[in-house]
Amino acid sequence: MKTEYLILGGGPAGLTFAQCLKRKGITDFVLVEKENEVGGLCRSEIVDGSPLDIGGGHFLDVRRPRICEFLFEFMPENEWNRYSRDSRISFSIIPEESKSGKAKTYEIHHPFEANIWELPKSQQKRYLDSIAEAGCNTGEPKPTRFVEWIRWKLGDAICGDYMIPYNTKLYANNLNELGTYWLEKLPNVSYEETLESCKQKKAYGSQPGHTEFYYPKKYGYGEVWRRMGEDLGDKVIKGMAVKSVDCMNCIVELEDGTLIEAKQIISTIPWNSIELKWAPTKIKDSIKKLKSSSVNITYKPEMLNTEAQWIYYPDMELDYHRILVRSNFCPGSKGYWTETRSERYHEAEGDITFRMDYAYPLNTIAKPDAMDRILDFASKSHITGLGRWGEHNHYNSDVTVDRAIKLAEKLTK
Ligand SMILES: Cc1cc2nc3c(=O)[nH]c(=O)nc-3n(C[C@H](O)[C@H](O)[C@H](O)COP(=O)(O)OP(=O)(O)OC[C@H]3O[C@@H](n4cnc5c(N)ncnc54)[C@H](O)[C@@H]3O)c2cc1C
Structure with a gap:
């Protein structure tokens, strides 16, 4: 198979880039996603009768109106509630x-x-x-x-x-x-x-992100990305992992052995999740230096007596570091979920838990140099790293969308 643009990964970065191509009337592209559903860390599932964000609590910051407008094209503003952060x-x-x-x-x-x-x-x-x-x-x-x-x-x-x-x-x-x-x-x-x-007796200093945010009225955060993926139709190959990239010939091999030759590859997947054929040893060593952490999202049906949407827990005695009080932002729902770094997570009998292997890219001392080397090599091989994993950066979804829109503008000029 041959294509002009091959997009690796169907999270917010890959989906936005693909949508931007579609808007420009470009049809010669393919997006490959390893899971059966697009949305990446922003996916949701129904648990105990209501949506649960299986990659952890996700809220759309209002601070980038252009990005909100972009997303409202797939899920109109009247399908979202707007909240003040508590x-x-x-x-x-x-x-x-x-x-x-x-x-x-x-x-x-x-x-x-x-x-x-x-x-x-x-x-x-x-x-x-x-x-x-x-x-x-x-x-x-x-x-x-x-x-x-x-x-x-x-x-x-x-x-x-x-x-x-x-x-x-x-x-x-x-x-x-x-x-x-x-x-x-x-x-x-x-x-x-x-x-x-x-x-x-009043707060001081600048407020953090998400001071005001949107969350869907009837769905989880995953719905907007699901709709974006659906709108791309058969341009999306789901349930198929990328196995390797031949950097010399710009050919990607999928897990079932399919080969896709591309003019340009946009990679939004973790660099250490695939084999980079023909990459020099110093690039492979740089990739080994990239570190990340995993998270378990675990549902609890109890109702909590709080108005907070989420609470941070520094206490080392508790496995989890944050809880999301679903009933305070997802109308008609009950219960809450905990977020725990997977190494600290101890599964209890009957737990409903979702593990995200790649949750947080770590800002290690070695990262900036390693990423400079990787992205420089990749660009010479017609591969562009994009998003949380392609750039190995703590981008929130709105920032990821922004970066994908800008990259699409640049590459299709
Ligand atoms: C706990 C938590 C809370 C967060 N809260 C917020 C928030 O409140 N608001 C906000 O805006 N952002 C939030 N974020 C950040 C948000 O999740 C990211 O910005 C967003 O998911 C980045 O999109 P992405 O496409 O770059 O990466 P991802 O969403 O990780 O997507 C990458 C995709 O690549 C796929 N993939 C991986 N390997 C392969 C392979 N070999 N072959 C094919 N496909 C592959 C994955 O399955 C995935 O679908 C949060 C993140 C976490 C972990």
Whole structure:
């Protein structure tokens, strides 16, 4: 088989790129997806009578109206609810003033440093003191290793009680494998402004992503991607994994032995999930350096008494790091689901759980150089890396869609 554009992977990146070709009247393309359903990490399934996002909680940020408009063409705006974010952090510490030595659980809104004012006065003092002593506020030189860097930025108390355990649970046991380059944009936490926020009893600082977001009224997040895939008809080959790419001849081999020759390959799949034939050893070594983490999404039918849509749990005693309270964003549903890094997940009898092998691309120290080498080699072989895995970057789906639209514009000029 021969084609002009061969798209590897049918998640948001691959689907958007394919739709952009279709819009331009280009029909000479094929998209190959290994699962029986498109949507990648954004897929949903019906569990206990309502949709559940099997790749974890997914919400469409309102911050990119152009991207929302693009998605509304497949699922009109009136099929989505718009929400204001209510996300919280639940954490346990032994208060310094405690006589019993027993841990106490506190819950505040996310992000931590903006909402210290919600804590009792004694705890506010603990975090204010820690911010005042943080290296970035006392003029200490910036450390290069992840754990020290976080301490330098936020102070010992926020790090010890929240940032270090939470990031360990989410990403990796050894956080010092991670680089600090991706955290550079985090603003310094100001002691004066935090104190003012505690006095005025209101949040301080910039709000995180998804302050306002859309979620489908009747479906899971997967529905919009399912419709995009359906609209592509027989251009999509589902249930078929890509096995290898012959980089010299631009030929892809599928798991059933089918060969597809392409002029251009757009790869949105993890680089270490396929064999790259003819790639030099230094490229294969770079691919080996790419790391990622897996996640288990596990359904719990109990109803929780909270208005939060999701809650972060840094407590190391709990396997999971976040829960998604489905009944607070998916009308008519019940229950919640937990998100657990797969290495930490212990299956209990009767668990309904979904494992995503590739969930988070890790921003390791080695990643930037490795990706530069891989993408440079790939582009000389007419292969372009796109999306969360093709670029090995923590893109949210709206950013992925944006990047796919821009790439399609560039390649079809
Ligand atoms: C827990 C969690 C929560 C998130 N929350 C949000 C959120 O709230 N909002 C948001 O916008 N984004 C969120 N994201 C990010 C979002 O999932 C990604 O931005 C998006 O899925 C990236 O799309 P993609 O197409 O690049 O990758 P993916 O969705 O991973 O798609 C890649 C596709 O390639 C396929 N594939 C892999 N290997 C092969 C192979 N060998 N052959 C053929 N096909 C293959 C996969 O099956 C998959 O369909 C979240 C991610 C996670 C893990």
